[in-house]
Amino acid sequence: MNEARSELSRATVVAPDRRDQWARDGALHDQGHLLMSCQDGPGIVASVTAFLQARGANIVQADQNSTDHEGGKFFQRIVFHLPGFLDRLPALEREFAAEVATRLGMEFRMTAAEIPKRVALFVSKFDHCLLDLLWRWRRGELPVDVVQVVSNHPDLEKDVAGFDVPFAHIPVFKATKEQAEQQQLDLLDGRVDLVVLARYMQVLSGDFLHRVGVPAINIHHSFLPAFAGAGPYDQAKKRGVKLVGATAHYVTEDLDEGPIIEQDVARITHRQSVREIARRGADIERVVLARAVEAHCDDRVLLNDTTTIVF
Amino acid sequence: MNEARSELSRATVVAPDRRDQWARDGALHDQGHLLMSCQDGPGIVASVTAFLQARGANIVQADQNSTDHEGGKFFQRIVFHLPGFLDRLPALEREFAAEVATRLGMEFRMTAAEIPKRVALFVSKFDHCLLDLLWRWRRGELPVDVVQVVSNHPDLEKDVAGFDVPFAHIPVFKATKEQAEQQQLDLLDGRVDLVVLARYMQVLSGDFLHRVGVPAINIHHSFLPAFAGAGPYDQAKKRGVKLVGATAHYVTEDLDEGPIIEQDVARITHRQSVREIARRGADIERVVLARAVEAHCDDRVLLNDTTTIVF
Amino acid sequence: MNEARSELSRATVVAPDRRDQWARDGALHDQGHLLMSCQDGPGIVASVTAFLQARGANIVQADQNSTDHEGGKFFQRIVFHLPGFLDRLPALEREFAAEVATRLGMEFRMTAAEIPKRVALFVSKFDHCLLDLLWRWRRGELPVDVVQVVSNHPDLEKDVAGFDVPFAHIPVFKATKEQAEQQQLDLLDGRVDLVVLARYMQVLSGDFLHRVGVPAINIHHSFLPAFAGAGPYDQAKKRGVKLVGATAHYVTEDLDEGPIIEQDVARITHRQSVREIARRGADIERVVLARAVEAHCDDRVLLNDTTTIVF
Amino acid sequence: MNEARSELSRATVVAPDRRDQWARDGALHDQGHLLMSCQDGPGIVASVTAFLQARGANIVQADQNSTDHEGGKFFQRIVFHLPGFLDRLPALEREFAAEVATRLGMEFRMTAAEIPKRVALFVSKFDHCLLDLLWRWRRGELPVDVVQVVSNHPDLEKDVAGFDVPFAHIPVFKATKEQAEQQQLDLLDGRVDLVVLARYMQVLSGDFLHRVGVPAINIHHSFLPAFAGAGPYDQAKKRGVKLVGATAHYVTEDLDEGPIIEQDVARITHRQSVREIARRGADIERVVLARAVEAHCDDRVLLNDTTTIVF
Known part of the structure; x- marks a missing residue:
């Protein structure tokens, strides 16, 4: 849980000169x-x-x-408009900590809406979640900047090329997993605010999660806690x-046990084969993942122990 | 629109001695x-x-x-806890008006959560919406006190009897509509905070809506604006x-044109007859109406011209 | 599984003189x-x-x-119109067995649509599923005849009285469970085609399921296999x-493991308490149970090992 | 209506040598x-x-x-397995017409499941429906072969290039609409079984619909009949x-009045701007269109006057 929890208190990395797909129309300036x-x-x-x-x-x-209004935990998200906010952000963070947060024992995070989160997408062979995120990013629908795609297979390289994002093929085998994760860490070091597992069929080690230093979001193809583990559509x-x-x-570190951000379902019938169920499910996977990434990157998700508050 | 709009600024009628199905466990005291x-x-x-x-x-x-953050309209709902609130409410209303509302050109309404809204249910022959509301009320699910059932038909009198609510049979014919509405107004005078049309198959006149002095909520059996008017399931x-x-x-006064509070849908197929579609629709009607009544009576609905803000 | 499976091959009990809420308009005659x-x-x-x-x-x-079209299992449901069907049913069953079913190694069931299934409703203290089934039955929406309500608590007796159905209060305690089940079996003996557990908070023994000789349908308040067992809304x-x-x-006999007939879900948020989640869930429970009872009693459910085919 | 109706009786054009994305695994052979x-x-x-x-x-x-079982219309779809079906299809069609269809006054269509329908996609500037169909086609999810993309704008040419499908830019202006449609007809002549309007913002003339000789499916971005015409999200x-x-x-020819194949909805709130509503709606548009195209090309849609039977 430490990795996910750190999401709240982590300092915002501001990179004002990077390519900005998100706030190009200036609507979010000073927010x-x-x-x-x-x-x-x-x-x-x-x-x-x-x-x-x-x-x-x-x-x-x-x-x-x-x-609970007596002795419970309090969560709040405020969106505000303040002229010159981006320049004033570092000072405001210090002042808020000193004047409000410390006194109230408060964890907080202050961010500029116009700065998209830098995201690395991890994927294996299924393309639907990856393509959906790339496409939404290109349309300016998501407050993200996709800076890297990482895959343990070469299959999707050509698809990614069309989006002008670097694609790193880092094979992962049992014997070489440690080195592979080191390669991934070296590649991402200081460059990302979020890792998204867009149908990445490898388990990330606790060590990786600890060292990468940013939250990771996964899409599991079942309505958890039902059908955790492998082959959820077969199980279904x-x-x-x-x-x-x-x-x-x-x-x-506990597989399929992390705090849930978003879920959805689709109706199936006895007529459908596992393959057809997987197709129907894929339509749900991609929108559920996109909504979760959007909520996280729009700073709308707060952790409450092992669950989430999504504003 | 005047009738519906008056909902916002209308003074709360407090009747602390009436039977209280709603807040009996004290959870809402001082809220x-x-x-x-x-x-x-x-x-x-x-x-x-x-x-x-x-x-x-x-x-x-x-x-x-x-x-719109520049030149738009602002809406807010605050729930607060204040010891002795019920006794202090009249003074607080005056003070808020004087110190805040007048200066900001603000319309406001302040209510005590423990006081359920007094409701009259209007119905014709279909029982599903009526029974659902009565049952939820009896279970303590709704912040309402059902004080009267009014029907233009005698059919549902026996069902209502089991809930210990007065049932008034007021027939409505073209020639006698004016007198019938006068009877209804006399019956409700000063006794209700809300009129709910739970499949009441008569059109209320503009005069009635004006004189009854409280908002009225209707359930229409279609996804408006599709299939306004008569026979929506036949049209569908x-x-x-x-x-x-x-x-x-x-x-x-404009039939089926009032501000929408809640909507929902259900899937149908070519297999279903109009009668079967009506059955499927009835399941949606009752929950949509119950959610709308709950939202209104929990003070979560604000009017924005011809639309609603539902918090 | 034997109890549930017997549903397919069980002979239809015809009771043409009983009160018929279902086919009163003759629409299903000869079907x-x-x-x-x-x-x-x-x-x-x-x-x-x-x-x-x-x-x-x-x-x-x-x-x-x-x-599977090669070596798989085949399932079919046919609805047909045949003048004088009800009188001819016993002979047709014999002929179909002799001329078709035996030769093809076929299990089959032939029923008259105009004969509603005789149902016993088991309930504890929650009223929503019970009342919903009773309402639908009274409205003629379900192909059933409710012949008995059984409860281990006296609380709902008054509600049931309004529907003109016998209510049997049979308390169940650990020490007396065997006798209680014997009382239940004596009460139902030969009188029912289906047992519906409408939020009955006792586990029926394997012996009861075997001896009652008709299928039983239960409503579980979670999206199985998630949150099997006690307190699913707390778990959620x-x-x-x-x-x-x-x-x-x-x-x-395997609790919460029986073949699934119908499921549905509703969206909740972090805002809702367990009590509010339970209210929202109750709306889903009652419609899911009603749809399952309708599908079963309309002869639209076939068992395929531990799963169902619902036509 | 004539154009759409002709879909039922039109002869299947078989092109066994064309690239086959659909049945490459042979699963549909002889079906x-x-x-x-x-x-x-x-x-x-x-x-x-x-x-x-x-x-x-x-x-x-x-x-x-x-x-209606007395005097109504009967519709049926049968899927069957027959060794050597593709070769025998022309003879079977003749025999079925002679031995069954003519005698019963029956319209019918017989097709080979392994032959995908040849589809032309028409699009303007919005890419979401187009890309979704191209992705699904490439994954082998749809029983179609996309043979042509036609657009009145050049914007999406680069996106289409990655899918190896010819892109024809045919501008349409008021004054040149007739010539533009002639160009489109020349381009498609004899090459397609279906035209799909994947957010094509031009109205096809009755003359075009008549002469193209194959059905056309459109996606309208509202829950028809609500919000027909322009700007449905603004209207919503x-x-x-x-x-x-x-x-x-x-x-x-009657805009937005054609037989409905598929519909779906998504929940919105007062918080969302028209632009955000349009994004949310886009997710629905693409799946609704994909389901409709799949149903049509899998021969599961039959016309019943101005409505559809979707098996």
Whole structure:
């Protein structure tokens, strides 16, 4: 869980000169996101609101949740508009920590909406999740910048070429897994804010998750916790369920046990073979993964222990 | 539209001694709802938050929406906890008006969560929406107190009897519609906060809507604006649509044109007759109406001209 | 599995004089259902079709499925119209067995659509599934005749009274479970075609399932195989899933492992408490159970080992 | 309507030497589809079944529907396995016409499952429906062979290039529409079995529809009949609906009035701008269109006047 949890407190890496597919129309200029979590208690909202108003920020949107109004945990996401925000961000982070967060025992993250998250996509042979993310990115639908595709197979290199993203073929075998992961780490070092496993059929080691230092999101092709592990569509056919699903979750060392970000299902019938079920499922996988990546990169996901708050 | 719009600014009628199916477990004691709308601009959230904090209120939940961050309209709903709220409500309303609302040109409504809305259910012969609401009310699922059932037919009197609610049979014919509506108005006068048309197959006149002085919610058995008017399931069968739906909306003088609160759909096939489609649709109608009534009575619906904001 | 499987080969009990909520309008008069399963191979459809045509039957609807066209299992449901069918049913069953079924190693069931299945509803304290089935039955929506309600608690007696169905309160305690099940068996003996567990919170013993001699359908309040066992909504909240579901299945000795007939889900969020999730889930439970009961009683469900074919 | 209707009786154009993305694994070899419609009456199923059995065909799947069992219209689709079917198809068509269809006043179509339908995709500037169909085709998910892309804009030429399909840029202006359509007709002449309008923002003339001689399927970005015409997402936002949808339908001269093949919806909220609604809708459009194209090309769609039977 440490890897996923670190997502909240990790400092934002700002790279204002990189290619910006996301905010090209300037709509998000001067817009800030503030994510917070702390023990619930009176006065939190007022403190945060006063801090922002004193700096001339206009609150554009606010969401909050409390697990229990007495002794529970409090979560909030604020979207605000503040002229010159990007330049002022480092100072604002320091001031917010000093004036509000420390006093309230608060974890927080402050980011600039116009800076897309830098993403590496990991994939094996199935193309549907990869292509869907690349295509949404190209359309400017996602607050991301895809900086690298990594695959343990060479099959999808040609497809990726059309999107003008580097494709690294790093084979992974039992005997060479450690070296392969080292290669991956070297490749990504300091260059990404998020790893997305877009049907990557290898298990990432705990060591990799720890060292990569950014969250990873996986798509599992079942409605978890049903059909964890291998061959979920075969399992679904065998059990005779009437719906199949997909689950996007943060990756932790416990396979298929990470905090769930998004899920959805589709109806199937006895008529469909496993192959046809897999096709139907693929349509769900790609939208579930895209929604999870969008929510995460739009700073709408907060961790509450082993579950998520998605604003 | 005036009738529906008046919902926002109408004063809350507090009747603390009436039978309380809703908050019997005390969970909602001391909880207040504050609904606001005004022109967007800087400082609104901070003003409202400061007002509440100065009185010792703890903000439990907050939702807001802005139609356009420059020159748009701003909507907010705040749920707060304040000891002794029910007794303090009249004074707080006055103070909020004087200190915040007037200055910001704000419409607002402040209510106590523990006081259920008093509801009259209008029905003709179909029982599914009526029974579903009565059953949810009895289970304590809805923040309502059903005080009266009104029907233009005697058929459902026996069913209603089991729920210990008065049933008024007021026949409506073309020639006697005016008197019938007068009877209805006399019956409801000062006793209800909401009228729910739970498959009431008569059109309420503009005069009735004006004089009843509280909002009315209707369930239409189609996915509006498709298949407005009579016989939507017949129309759906004839047009060959693959889904049928239901729409809960505020009642205005323009039939089937009122602000939509909730909608949902169900899949149908060529196999189903109009009668079977109507059965499938009935399952959707009852849940759509129940969700709309719950949202309205939980003070989660705000009007934005001819549409709704549902928090 | 034996209990559930016996559903296919069990002889139809015809009771033409009983109260008929179902086919009162005569629409189903002279309509027969023929359900078959056997090893797949050439000529099956032609043999069955020829048998029916030779007797003057008009095939109104036909569905079929083959698990594998070479060496798989074949399933078919035929709806046909045949003047005087109800009187001719016993002779037709004998002839079909002799001329078609035996030769093809076929299991089959032939029933008259106008004869509703006699159903016993088992319930504990939650009323939503029970009331929903009783409402639908009273409206003539289901091809059933509810002949008995059985509960281990007295709470719902008054509700059932309004539907004019006998209510048997048979308490079940650990020490007395055997006698309680004997009481249940004595009560149902020869009177029912189906047992429906409409949120009955007791596990039926293998001995009961064997001796009752008719299938039993249960509603489980999760999307099986996720969250089998006790407290599925608590489990769902704890795991942080984004959808909750319900599953209707045939009851076997392996708890929550019986063949699934129908499932559906509803979206939930981090905002909802376990209690609110349970309310949302209840809306799904009742429709899933009603659809499963309708499918079974309309002779649309066939067993394929541990899964179902639902035509 | 004539254009769409002609789909049923049109002869299949067999081109066994063309590139075959669809049946490359041989799974569909020797498999035939038989679609029929006629006035309902006794003996139809038996006649058809006997015809097939006499030729050694094994019925693999059968679906049928009757609009009314007395005097209604009968529809059937049969999938059968027959060794050497492709070679025998022309003779079988003649024999079926002579021995069965003429006598029963039946329209029918007999096709080989292994021959994919030849499809032309028409598109303007939005890429999501086009790319989705090209991806699915390349993966072998659809029983189609995309032989041509036609666009009134040059924008998507590069995207199409990666799929190795000819891209024809044929600009359409008011003054030149007639010549443009002539160019399109010349290009497609004898080469296609289906035209798919994958967000083609031009209205095809009645003359074009008549002369192209094959059916055309369009995707409209609303839940028809709601929001026909231009700007459906703008209309949806303005009306305040809670769901947006998409509709795939056969193209007729009456814009947005053709027989509906498939529809689906997605939930939206007041938070979403028209642009965000359009993105959400795009996810629905592409799957609805893909399902409709698959159903049509798998010979599962039959016309019943202005509606469809989709088996």
